[in-house]
Amino acid sequence: MNDANLYLPYLMRIENITDEAPGVKTFRLTFQNPEEGEKFDFKSGQFGEYSVFGEGESTFCIASSPTRKGYIECTFRQAGRVTNALSNLEIGDTIGFRGPYGNIFPIEDWKGKNLLFIAGGIALPPMRCLIWNCLDLRDWFKDVSIIYGAKTVADLVYKHELDEWSKRPDVKLITTVDPGGETPDWKGDIGFVPTVLDKVAPSSKDTIAIVCGPPIMIKFTFPVLTKLGFGPDVVYTTLENRMKCGIGKCGRCNVGKYFVCKDGPVFTFSLLKELPPEY
Amino acid sequence: MDTNKKLLKSQSLKDLLGKLTQSGKTVYAPKKVREQVDFQSITSPEELAQDYVQTVQSPKSAVFPRVEELFRFRNGPEGVKLSERDMSALPEIVLFGARPCDAAGLQPLRAIFTWDYQDALFKSRMEKVTIISLACQTSDEYCFCTSVGLGPGDPTGSDILLTKLPNGDYLAEIITDKGKSLTDSMPELFLPAPADAKPAALADVQVKFNHEELSKKLASLFDRTDLWVGQSLRCLGCGACAFVCPACACFDVQDEGTTHDGVRLRCWDSCGCSLFTLHTSGHNPREVQSQRWRQRVMHKFSYMPERLNVFGCVGCGRCSRACPVDMDIKEHLTAVMEVKA
Secondary structure (H helix, E strand, O other): OOOOOOOEEEEEEEEEEEOOOOOOOEEEEEEOOOHHHHOOOOOOOOOEEEEEEOOOOEEEEEEEOOOOOOEEEEEEEEHHHHHHHHHHOOOOOEEEEEEEEEEOHHHHHHOOOOOEEEEHHHHHHHHHHHHHHOOOOOHHOOOOEEEEEOOOHOOOOOHHHHHHHOOOOOOOOOOOOOOOOOOOOOOOOOOOOHHHHHHHOOOOOOEEEEEEEEEHHHHHHHHHEEEHHHHHHHHEEEEEOOOOOOOOOOOOOOOOEEHHHHHHOEEEEEOOOOOOOOO | OOOOOOEOOOOHHHHHHHHHHOOOEEEEEEEEEEEEEEEOOOHHHHEOOOOOOOOOHHHHHOOOOOEEEEEEEEOOOOOEEEEEEOOOOOOOOOEEEEEEEEHHHHHHHHHHHHOOOOOOOHHHHHHEEEEEEEOOOOOOOOOOOOHOOOOEEEOOOOOOEEEEEEOOEEEEOOOOOHHHHHHOOOOOOEOOOOOOOOOOOOOOOOOOOOHHHHHHHHHHOOOHHHHHHHOOOOOOOOOOHHHOOOOOEEEEEEEOOOOOEEEEEEEEEOOOOOOOOOOOOOOOOOHHHHHHHHHHHHHHHHHHHHHHHOOOOOOOOOHHHHOOOOHHHHHHHHHHHHOOO
């Protein structure tokens, strides 16, 4: 038997912890065994199984860009047993990580195009990986626009990076919060993401749109993109069905003949339309 | 003379089981414990159950245990240490007297565990298993192997297939290299088969539907909510069907112990259970039981054949025997074939 045990995780050291929003944290992780770290490679869009020993595993994307070597980052909201346990950890603690799993955003195919990123709430992390990946290869692409919304100002994640993107002349950033979620000093938009998208009305010419958000946001965003002339082949999203194995065996993320963990998590809207609505 | 066929005398069974056990192999065979027949470790032919149609549990736990250790962890002063079980130390297993449907049931499991990533835990168990199956002379109203392309004497998945002769002896059909090396190692027990050996009649299992046609038909029935709700209104979502199924492979991953010392396990699970697909956010892609029943049928008879080129059902009927509300999958599938498009 030469096959390795697929369920044995890498041991990762928590190098840094950033508080992003209420209940939301980002961990910077390094490989305890540097040899494993050197061999490790991933691409934008992929995810992993993060674990606290004794508590269990949880599925999140890799939120850092593959262009930033030597570490990976994950961002999670404290919600269940594992994320609660993760929240209690400190710098220097050890967690488990399996991955990278799943397919990728085909950024090589997007060379010479405009990019339009549309994200809502805690769904910015899977896109943040891709945004930094594309910004680190900025000359591959033409215009880069980001529309990001959250319920309230406090719920916006990566505030320091939003600030950085807003100052870059080569990025057009629009941030918005749901009506009632604004603070007195809020300078961004007020309104739901699909509404703001409709108002901003970016051109669909030579443009790839990447949408990540809660199911309700995706549902209302796609008709607006269609109205703006985006075909289903140039609109990408990433799905987040419940998973246990991440490698196409445990059956949990099965949607029709597809496995979100193997055939996704990245899907074009044209493929999404073929899937039964079980995501 | 057909060299792939041998004669196993009924009085040689004792020697066969004795030799297998002496050579360090563990023999699992149908054995009656209280009122229930199940695969248990046996050492003598007297322990073999008689007069039963089917064991309650399939023998799948030999290759896919109900609860399997993935690794152990210890978090001490020197940090976290992980340790794996030595799979090469597992004993060789002989599944004796498995039904042909049980042997065939290992094919869908193999497909799931090896279609992409190779699951080493499954594979190392599978390598250690030799299946000596026994063709069925009896069946009951729940059996439907002939409707899913198999049959009471089908060799799929078996290493050796035994068929009873009218005088009580067995005709041994050698299907695989594993079966050959076992029979070759005991030439005094596996004798040349007489050319005129005629097995006793096998069970008459009526064909209720054609599984290939069922598969095609299901592709257009996803949105027939009336059908799925009607069939599953009484389903309790208990998951008993999946636990007795030889082909169900869905599992959960759970930690047991403390954060300092414990074990990560994989445990059988079922798409019929309401928590199976529940997101942490509260969103559930399959929130009602009819959607979960549809998933069970679609996965076995539409998605698996399309994706893995194998059906997720061998027609053993265990799910129907085990169902506390008497849902008979054979009847439901027959009804699917009768739905007007």
